[in-house]
Amino acid sequence: MKLLVANWKMNPATFGAAEKLARATAEASRGASCEVVVCPPFVWLTDLSHKKNQKIKWGAQDVFWKETGAFTGEISPLMLKSSGVGYAIIGHSERRALGETDEMINLKIKASLRAGLKIILCVGESLAVRRKGLAAAKRFVLNQMRTDLRGIQNLKPKTSNLFIAYEPIWAISTSGTGLVDTPEKAGAMAKSIKKSWRGMKVLYGGSVTSKNAAGFVKYPGLDGALVGGASLRAEEFKKIIKTAAGTKVPK
Numbered sequence: 001m002k003l004l005v006a007n008w009k010m011n012p013a014t015f016g017a018a019e020k021l022a023r024a025t026a027e028a029s030r031g032a033s034c035e036v037v038v039c040p041p042f043v044w045l046t047d048l049s050h051k052k053n054q055k056i057k058w059g060a061q062d063v064f065w066k067e068t069g070a071f072t073g074e075i076s077p078l079m080l081k082s083s084g085v086g087y088a089i090i091g092h093s094e095r096r097a098l099g100e101t102d103e104m105i106n107l108k109i110k111a112s113l114r115a116g117l118k119i120i121l122c123v124g125e126s127l128a129v130r131r132k133g134l135a136a137a138k139r140f141v142l143n144q145m146r147t148d149l150r151g152i153q154n155l156k157p158k159t160s161n162l163f164i165a166y167e168p169i170w171a172i173s174t175s176g177t178g179l180v181d182t183p184e185k186a187g188a189m190a191k192s193i194k195k196s197w198r199g200m201k202v203l204y205g206g207s208v209t210s211k212n213a214a215g216f217v218k219y220p221g222l223d224g225a226l227v228g229g230a231s232l233r234a235e236e237f238k239k240i241i242k243t244a245a246g247t248k249v250p251k
């Protein structure tokens with residue numbers, strides 16, 4: 001089954017709008033044969049996730065690495081788990097841009113796995129790296145993964161608890177480049193990742209819309225998509241859900 005992750009980022013502006021969007025997303029997911037994980041801002045996560053009879057799952061956009069303590073403004077994996085939140089996005093490029101290091105990301109991943117959360121680790125190269133070619137981008141991404149995932153083998157994580165979101169930074173809709181990766185190149189990246197990390201599921205993220213979703217989610221080796229901007233428009237996201245649900249996973 002394909003996985004779609006809706007990353008709402010710091011949107012929408014009000015709780016009323018968030019409720020409406022969550023309701024429409026849940027409605028669109030009902031009966032669809034794909035997994036849908038919605039990651040709203042923290043402030044609404046439990047309110048929205050505690051509504052009954054929803055087909056969607058819930059995720060956080062970030063998480064801290066300690067269980068409790070004097071860490072003003074942070075949220076722990078244990079808190080998420082006890083609130084019924086199952087997933088956490090870790091290492092999004094917008095957080096890395098705010099100063100989050102690979103070492104911090106590594107601590108967050110380990111703490112989240114210990115707490116039993118499913119992890120969506122975001123990796124991806126800058127435009128400067130990509131301009132050197134796909135081989136250079138692959139080296140960058142694999143190196144990023146080695147650092148971010150260092151030592152996790154000791155925790156014996158189930159592969160079903162780990163997802164990579166390959167998000168070339170230059171392709172994210174707000175990057176301003178207006179560029180989008182191709183399914184072929186994203187698929188080639190996923191193949192390299194899976195060669196180094198057996199059984200790893202790879203999502204593509206970076207300006208996925210209803211127009212290009214089929215190309216990405218149907219591409220062999222891509223297991224779904226992480227959708228930002230397009231997940232904020234209910235009708236648009238519904239089309240993406242339909243596309244992912246209609247996709248057979250190759251054996």
Ligand code: PGA
Nearest residue numbers: 172173206207227228229
């Ligand atoms: P986008 O965002 O779909 O708006 O490009 C993806 C992401 O940054 O997670």
